[in-house]
Amino acid sequence: MNKYFKTTAIRTVKLMVVASAILVMPTSCKKWLEEKPTSYYAADTFFKDANEAKMAVLGIYESMSNNNTYGFYMSLVFDIDSDIAQMDGTGLSNDPRVAAHYAMTPVHIYVAACWQLLYKGIDRANLVIERIPEMDLYKNGTDAQKKDLARLLAEAKFLRGQYYFDLIRLFGDVPMKLKPTAATDDLQLPRTDRELVYDQVFKDMNEAIPDLPWASQKPVDERISKGAAKGMLARAALYRAGYSLRANELMERPAKYKDYYAITLKETKEVMESGEHVLNSSYEQIFRNHCKLILEPKESMYEVALYNLDGGLANSGVIGTWNAPVAADKNPYGRANSFYKTTALFQKSYATGDLRRDVAVGTYQLDVNAAKIEFTGTNDSKWAPGKWRRDWQNTGPKDLNNTDINWTLLRYSDILLMRAEAENEINEGPNSDAYLAVNMVRRRGFGKPLTTVNAAVDLPAGLNKDTFLAKLQTERAYELCFEGTRKSDLIRWNILGPSLRAAQAALKVYRAAYPYVAGTNFVDNKHELYPIPQGERDLNPKLSQNPKY
Template sequence: MKLISFKQSFIAFGVLLALASCDTDEKLEVKGDGVILEENFYRNETEAYAGLVAAYDKLGKYAGAMENAPLLFLNSASDDFYAGGGNSGDQPGLQVASNYTVSEANIPPAIWADYYKGVARCNIMLVKLPGIPMDGAKKTRFTAEVKALRAYYYFDLVRLFRNIPLILTPLTKDEIPLVSQVDPSAIYAQIEKDLNEAIPDLPMTLTAPELGRFSQGAATALLGKVYLYNNKKAEAAVELAKVNGATPGGTSSYGYKLMDNFSELWDHKHEFNSESIFEISYSDKSNADWGNFERGDDEGNVAAQLMGMRDYSRTDAGKLLGLPDYINGWGFLPVTTDLADALKPDPRFEWTIFDANAQQAAGNMTFTDSYKETGYHFIKYAPVNEDIKAANPFLNFAINTYIIRLADTYLMEAEALGGTGARAQALLDAVRARVGLTPVPVSIAAIYAERRLELAGEGHRWYDLVRTGEAATKLAFKGFTANKNEAFPIPYSEFNNTKMVQNTGY
């Protein structure tokens, strides 16, 4: 995110057992001798801003990590991708997600921990902000932003793990043993409360240096999505209509408008475009390397490297044909033939999937098979060699990822309207018309089918299958077990010295 590059001001307030307010080995890095610990920080507006950056920082793990990157993990678990990689043991957290052998012992624990670290940083800010001498308008905005962030982190946590603790203040070590889970309804109630309180105090628009922060539109879109997942369809339709505007295909009061060309969403040249509602920005400036990567010094889109084809190389014929000069990647997330077949007749295919087998057979390129290779590879976030700017090319791609974009909110509103009526039809038509497709009669089935094709690979599919009750059928070929795999197991390490219990079936 470009509120500033993720760690130009770096606060790593860790979470003891992923739950406490701060950990003994993660401290604020400052110039000069020694370190400043959390209790001595938050003295002025500059330090409050640094705390805000820290609260936003964990957003970057969405595509800025390996097996613990939610984008990779969720795609691996869906029916649209296999884990891939070099072999069945490559990035094992992705493999167990893909074949549904995931357990409390092998799920990447950082997925849970990173989200709760984000929550902890928000909680610290909400405690500290009232006492910081600073501009009142900025304090109000910062408070709104961290409430929206906390809502975002909890929304992903409750969708991934379902039965989770609700922690709203920094915890001491003595309070850790008292931590227990609450009913998911309590999590949703808090998320809705945080967003409703945040929205009025967020800006309508963002200036260039602020891109990547929460705006009113982004928080409203998130609230509409939360209502939809919480089966409050009437409320969802109201909030999403605010985001989408009076006329589908037109410009909303927040300034959102579908991009004219679907291809421009993925050309790396149109960051924070008119369709982008909430977007994570990645940097090629950090020079992260293996020696500092696990410490958290990464700021690039790591998932982009993992999803690249293995040993990709264009032949002279491919160069003349104008095939992209893709990087040599690590071969994760080969596309299932089911998704490829569904997209082949669709204009979005060429900006979503690369048919490597066909291009290799035609003599235009060569590549090495991944594990579970299908010949189809995901390219929405695919880097090319000219994207390499940093000393280490593997961990530093400045390729942003969308969390919410307008086509998504169009389809969510159409669903919230029950998949019927003129408004729902117009919303569905607008998404299809943008890529030159003719209208189809609106229905819930048509909306779900459109979501799969429009949003393929963007991290929504697994959630969609679970919330619509289709997961057991669509994911049976991967080993999905009904009444178990709708939630992932809580990592084993989180049961140490707490009252938590494991999810059903694990």
Template structure:
């Protein structure tokens, strides 16, 4: 059972937002910060409210792995113009504004906890855990902001009054420095994941919806690799990424699930896989009752089906690109799991599968999250309880390999080993047994090894919201999107050529989202003259 997310049932009532327009109306019934945070329970309830912002529609309920993460992996069916789905939008686009707002709501909630963390009389270790998780979450919201908008206002105190003086944009480096400071402090405070899930003591965590030391170290590795790439290009951060990823690997608490598809079957069944899935964004139920905290994995980005019960309804709005399909070789089991090799056909209330032909590459839906395995019933049309995998152990292994390649001017034997472990698992082979037919060639140059690793990240994390982020930090996003359009125009059947639309529309301006128009109006210290380039 998803124990942590049950806390969502507790009403969390204190000022929750950072933008003035949301503070113009006072709530009729809430505990003010002066009267709240008086007990350990109230601190924990407030912490749930910070986690809650990660479950917003524009966050991990949908946006961050679909329409806010447009890349060369997928395209939206039947959309060619005037849409965020094909990168044809402006700074007034509502989802861009709501994403910004959700991040700052999370930051404001975190700031309120940090300002009141000393109020309750409670165990100091437990106080430290709450503080550590809060610091990490505040930093993570800033990571999402700086990664997508560039320099943003650095707000480190909670909103007290709608007339608070608006803040100027901090530089990208200043935001990252704050992220590193908060996450590093958090690492020392939070709990470890239990090595033995059967241990029911209070020491350590047995589920992955709350951040652990492994989660923080893994995300710190991701932050450092991002800083080492575009736009900062701080090469010194590769060594730090190596350090943080090595801490996760050396902890002995994690390992690759030997069966790739089982990771996602477990997620559908609400089974925790804490060795592989280090941090998950938790969802609960199917939004049919009063407590509505459902997710959407496998619905928009699933295999189209009109059968609500078996296998489960899915719009199948998103298709994989032929480029993504062709990245896999024929023996890679991830290909036909991530990209469905069949469609559902329902006739006379009976649903069967019909295989796609080899020519039907652009017809294929995403198959990574399959509703047929869901155990929460009755199944709902629009929501389910499947958690989103924010950090997997495979990611840590590949981040180590990438950082080691950069630090040493080429791959080390350990970097090769970790890359090969992921490749072997992807081919349904024992991860500890060398396989010359699968393993990366020994002694590749730095550039060739990076290319191998970049392709492996695409295969391993297909449709998990990472591809756009990776391409941008590698400085490849615009060229990859533009070349995708050329490929589709040259090779796709005429009925699918519109799939090139996003690639055609991609320019340097798409390296960042625009600062939302609503924020430019409200904050004169940003102003229209300080909009991101091209917007």
């Protein structure tokens, strides 16, 4: 099912890339128009029917399906280095290691490419949001046609909200534009306070949710469902409730931060009560499914579709090559360069019996015959994330570097952990709902029945607010490690710097020569945000720079 979707629907997305480029950036199509086109799409002739509207919406999704966003930069590079993982080695200038090791500069190509592609997605969304309500079918079509177009409009609103949320997480205050770009527009916009941008994120997502189908009401594909949208709104509210670096060079949280925890609580509770999503009884099976390109929306609620028919770079990712155990070039499953490493102490911190450890961390390499060779002794610094290992992919590679493995943005276990955190914050300590939510995640991790009390596995009763939060912070690491949320979590808790320094100190005690530099390189009240791309500032003098860059 998933393989069919990837083979057909992503071709539709790729067709939409052409259509969207003509719609949004007509001057970029010189090579295409050197020959007489068999068809031509323009804003004033497009959106004639629901199929064209769908093509336009798939073009918004396409901004995620790219190495510049979730195929590589936002999924892997921008979540590292953390207290549990790091990029291997050192580099210069525009190397990804520079970005990972807190040496990013405003001229690094990664921040520029990511910024531009997110705004391209926003501009595509703005066009859809403007044009669908103007369609005759939107007003006068059949009930089925109106429902279909309402869903497409909802998807555009949700994705615009998601992309602005991504920009806030990475860059703080950002320019906000809610109309499609026209030739006469003044594009020199100043940065908008993130609280106002968050207001728009919440507005877009809330307006989208009623017209989105539940997962059980739609085909099994990567388009957003109602439950996933609620979960992403819950995450946006959780981040808004947390700390972020402000223009005054201080880490601050909103005065009424509990209001946003209340949104997280509401949305996660409604997802849990919907019955649409459940935990997969096997933690390992989640990632075997990912590796085999099997969609499983009960747990894996929202995935970025990554696929290239021939294995090329466009619309593919490096999931399972950069963030997997080392695999020799000519082994049957394909090469893995394994630049993404976990720390030995993280692997050793899992409790005895926690089945997640050997899924999350690969302590071996694959030789040319695909035989496993364990890394022992001081080579434990070469241990790597194991969730997307080459030997689970179980197919010969189309390309040595690129894969078709989706990037998962939201799993149901995160819904449970967000619910537990929100309950703890709002009630000034954990209640029974908070305990149940986190203990279900823990029980699954230890292979126990999800709804049966287990004193050996469950968190101890009687924890206060701070102690419960500390336990939850650790639990999020064990459950969601290497899935793109760790560094952002540490930032919103305002403990990124201390966590990096504590990890480095512990690793140096473990072994003085252990290669880890994040604790030294990190600068408080600077590296919680990425720099505004210098190229954007050269074009737009109204853009101020983030602190200390």
